[in-house]
Amino acid sequence: MTTPLTLATSRRPDGTVVLTATGEIDMSNAAALAEALTRAATGQTPLLVDLTAVDYLDSAGLTTLFEHAERIQLIAPPLLTPVLTVSGLAELTTVHSYDPAARPDGEGPPAV
16 A cells, blocks of 8 residues: 655746655655656756655655755755664755744745
8 A cells, every 4th residue: 555645846936946745755655756856856956855744754765865865955854854864864965954933934844
């Protein structure tokens, strides 16, 4: 059974491509994440992967992110930051921390 995961691509006004993941990333849907990363990571600028709405990330999801580390930057909530650090992924790509309590409106990921 596939775990619910929604992947949406958008473009910021400055041209940065953002892939937003919502739900859980595990072995049942890591291939969909890999496909979305491959499709979205075009051009010379890194793809910004917004993980702020991801509640769970297992080793299959981490492996997928590792495979694309040279072409991505991550926005991670406090829940995932330790996982990205301990796994070593934070050493291979930029990880922007996101804390909704730190934003005055409490909405959306930071402008990075």
